[in-house]
Amino acid sequence: ALADLVAGVAKIAADRDLTISVIAHAGDGNTHPLIVYNPADPEMTARAEKAFGDIMDLAVSLGGTITGEHGVGRLKKPWLAGQLGPEAMELNRRIKAALDPDGILNPGALI
Secondary structure, three states: HHHHHHHHHHHHHHHOOOOOEEEOOEEEOOOEEEOOOOOHHHHHHHHHHHHHHHHHHHHHHOOOOOOOOOOOOOHHHHHHHHOOOOHHHHHHHHHHHHHHOOOOOOOOOOO
């Protein structure tokens, strides 16, 4: 699956006209795609954001996950439900509500 991911990222890079490198811990399949773009260029930034979503979708479609060693931050949060499913997402929401009923701890985060 690692070779499929690298090939898929290369296709995404070509389709989105971006440079994307895949840095990895090849032994455990943990990858860190690096999208190179100019944040001062709105059009390029939009392509980079779409490429990021494409990469998340690709990883899940290959049986992988959207995160490995660093957790899910706000950037990857939109793809978490597709990976975990509605039951796990509801459990996350219930845990968050129990620990932070007023929503003041790390607003916008799952936990």
